Amino acid sequence: TALPPHCFLVMLRASSIWKLCQEIFGFDGESASVSIHAGWLGMAKMGVDSLEAWNPDTGSWSQPHCAARFTLLRWLLLAGGGSEPDQWPPSAAKQSFGGNLLSLSCVSDEHGQGCPQLKMNREYIRTSGISSIREPLKKMTVGIAVFPATV
Numbered sequence: 001t002a003l004p005p006h007c008f009l010v011m012l013r014a015s016s017i018w019k020l021c022q023e024i025f026g027f028d029g030e031s032a033s034v035s036i037h038a039g040w041l042g043m044a045k046m047g048v049d050s051l052e053a054w055n056p057d058t059g060s061w062s063q064p065h066c067a068a069r070f071t072l073l074r075w076l077l078l079a080g081g082g083s084e085p086d087q088w089p090p091s092a093a094k095q096s097f098g099g100n101l102l103s104l105s106c107v108s109d110e111h112g113q114g115c116p117q118l119k120m121n122r123e124y125i126r127t128s129g130i131s132s133i134r135e136p137l138k139k140m141t142v143g144i145a146v147f148p149a150t151v
Helices: 006-017 019-024 030-053 064-078 122-146
Strands: 096-098 102-108 114-120
Touching: 019 030, 030 064, 030 114, 030 122, 064 096, 064 102, 064 122
Parallel strands: none
Antiparallel strands: 096 102, 102 114
């Protein structure tokens, strides 16, 4: 699985722990919490949207950043002891995936078509969320420092 670009991980990490990052844009208190939640949930949604760039016939991605966003979605689903589907897109056999941070459900829309629904618990962003991206961020940071021309 491709590692997400460094900037995705840094954005999630920085928005969550650096009060100054939120203050720069005028967020504090509850508005900062909503901003962080929106950023993390938005990144998860981009992971779902990235499936449009997946070609199951060739087993490849048409856009590398979509592979990265999908990888990040998978990490967030696994955060806090979560699970992910055996196949993508998920079959209707199991309706809900994820852990205490993020869940992905397959719900039916008004036409009976399967529609993904993401739910993120903002209480777990600073614990399960940060833990889910800590190691990949370390590996990428070391990789960029040691092998800058190849990352």
